[in-house]
Amino acid sequence: MKAVETKDLTKIYSSSFGKKKVQALVELNLDVESGLIFGLLGPNGAGKTTFIKLLLGITFPTAGNAKILEESLSNYSVKKKIGYLPENHKYPPYLKGGEVLKFFGKLSGMNGLDLDKKIDELLELVKLSQWKKTKVKAYSKGMMQRLGLAQALINDPELIFLDEPTDGVDPIGRKEIRDILVELKSRQKTIFLNSHLLSEVELITDRVGILNKGKLLREGTVKELTEKKEEYKIVIEGNAADLDSISFDNSFTRISDGSYSVKVADINELNKTIDQLRSRSILLKEIIPMKNTLEEMFISLITESEKNIK
Ligand SMILES: Nc1ncnc2c1ncn2[C@@H]1O[C@H](COP(=O)(O)OP(=O)(O)O)[C@@H](O)[C@H]1O
Ligand SMILES: [Mg+2]
Numbered sequence: 001m002k003a004v005e006t007k008d009l010t011k012i013y014s015s016s017f018g019k020k021k022v023q024a025l026v027e028l029n030l031d032v033e034s035g036l037i038f039g040l041l042g043p044n045g046a047g048k049t050t051f052i053k054l055l056l057g058i059t060f061p062t063a064g065n066a067k068i069l070e071e072s073l074s075n076y077s078v079k080k081k082i083g084y085l086p087e088n089h090k091y092p093p094y095l096k097g098g099e100v101l102k103f104f105g106k107l108s109g110m111n112g113l114d115l116d117k118k119i120d121e122l123l124e125l126v127k128l129s130q131w132k133k134t135k136v137k138a139y140s141k142g143m144m145q146r147l148g149l150a151q152a153l154i155n156d157p158e159l160i161f162l163d164e165p166t167d168g169v170d171p172i173g174r175k176e177i178r179d180i181l182v183e184l185k186s187r188q189k190t191i192f193l194n195s196h197l198l199s200e201v202e203l204i205t206d207r208v209g210i211l212n213k214g215k216l217l218r219e220g221t222v223k224e225l226t227e228k229k230e231e232y233k234i235v236i237e238g239n240a241a242d243l244d245s246i247s248f249d250n251s252f253t254r255i256s257d258g259s260y261s262v263k264v265a266d267i268n269e270l271n272k273t274i275d276q277l278r279s280r281s282i283l284l285k286e287i288i289p290m291k292n293t294l295e296e297m298f299i300s301l302i303t304e305s306e307k308n309i310k
Helices: 048-056 076-081 097-107 112-125 141-152 171-186 198-204 222-226 240-244 267-279 294-309
Strands: 002-014 021-033 037-041 063-068 082-085 159-163 190-195 207-212 215-221 227-237 253-256 259-264 283-291
Touching (some): 002 190, 021 048, 021 063, 021 190, 021 215, 037 048, 037 198, 048 082, 048 159, 048 190, 076 082, 082 141, 097 141, 112 141, 141 171, 171 190, 171 198, 207 222, 222 227, 259 267
Parallel strands (some): 037 190, 082 159, 159 190
Antiparallel strands (some): 002 021, 002 063, 227 283
């Protein structure tokens, strides 16, 4: 099943005088399968929040269309199956954690014991049980985001939209949030998250889309997007004298005393080189398939697309 499906989705914002127009999304085509953690990545202003707002019906497309959970956006009943954590959300500071969830639970039509039970379950999931009766003004940023997650889950949604869920949260808090998202995935939820924080998105997403200036530049698994053309690095134990006495097609780079590396272009060369090294009793320490980090790929992709625009 497709959780999200868009066809030439376009959003142009015009100022109140209609003079200045911002193309926030340009003919965007994106499909997201159910059951995945999908990350929409892009710099500030790329159009990520606009994308989520269009899917939720908070704002309307200028052109194109979209489906969520295989229903058209005009079908409001599908909203019952959706959870949403907005960017930079704020709750009234005088409310306690449990009260915030009660408020949102009532908004989604829940009540009584069922709601109380759900609230306790969710506070447990996001590790805030002991903070249930504490006013949210005392919460840290990480705790606020976790409470926000619980709020987005109150109606037991199938599909959850999270806009920058870890922005401004410290490393331990970010890890806690990632763990919750992985747990939700194991409960068959689909998670669509927006982020400009690449290194951590890389750790949990199944697929990512790269958005810049309203255009989807790439979409795929993190592995697909970060793979370089085939290249391997072999790390060996040995010293310069061992290596000088024999001639290889490739030159070795010194890593440290007694440790050298060599790069080879493909699997045949990799095995040929290993044979040569082993026949000389040189010890192999590591064989590493080379790849770009998501961040390197992201920066080169964005820089390239900016060049094309100019
Ligand atoms: N309500 C709005 N009116 C006019 N322009 C907007 C509005 N919301 C967003 N924009 C513009 O649309 C572009 C995309 O914004 P946004 O979707 O918030 O990006 P992101 O979430 O990736 O940072 C930006 O240039 C932003 O200034
Ligand atoms: Mg945003």
